[in-house]
């Protein structure tokens with residue numbers, strides 16, 4: 001299996017990063033909602049510790065993935081109408097944007113709340129702002145709105161992937177798989 005992306009196939013690093021991110025997102029969203037609902041407790045703090053670390057891991061992965069994407073080629077669009085290709089590009093750009101904005105707003109929210117981010121209890125991340133109530137509320141708002149947009153775009157994204165595979169029977173899902 002080739003490491004480099006080609007005109008026909010995603011290379012294994014892109015595939016690995018796509019599916020690892022997908023797995024982490026599927027853990028991160030329910031974890032965020034669940035921890036959010038809990039009463040103040042040691043469990044809540046512990047779960048948010050995991051939520052922050054996983055979120056920063058997603059940020060690292062997406063940064064690496066975008067650098068890798070810029071450095072190489074990407075598979076060409078399959079034979080689809082212009083509007084379909086535009087919609088796919090829009091959905092993919094939105095997904096990249098959202099999985100950047102989510103960890104960054106989370107980081108900002110934690111910094112503005114004066115809460116340290118301890119990456120898997122290995123090292124502490126620098127604060128990106130001083131304590132600031134207004135900024136904290138703004139970052140929280142951005143985080144919440146982004147979560148809901150992400151869920152909607154993901155439903156469309158997964159639906160489209162399944163549609164390509166089972167209805168159009170083309171290579172879109174296969175070329176992202178191992």
Ligand code: HEM
Pocket residue numbers: 018021022023025026069074075092093095096099154157158161162172173174175176
């Ligand atoms: C069951 C879940 C998922 C399925 C079946 C799936 C399927 C796919 C497929 C088939 C592609 C390749 C499209 C192509 O080659 O033209 C793709 C690309 C992509 N997926 Fe997913 N995906 C899933 C989950 C996710 C999640 C959770 C995210 C991030 C939040 C995500 C973000 C992306 C992005 C950004 C691309 C564009 C890649 C690029 O052009 O660089 N996907 N996905």
Ligand code: HEM
Pocket residue numbers: 025028029030031032033034036048051052053054055056058099102103104105106107109110117140143144145147
């Ligand atoms: C892609 C990454 C992320 C996803 C999908 C995500 C998702 C969520 C969800 C679903 C919630 C619960 C609903 C809400 O209050 O908005 C939440 C809350 C929260 N997240 Fe994240 N999050 C991510 C990254 C991060 C990061 C990196 C941090 C901090 C470093 C963080 C900090 C928080 C905090 C502090 C809350 C509680 C907000 C409150 O008090 O309501 N998140 N997140």
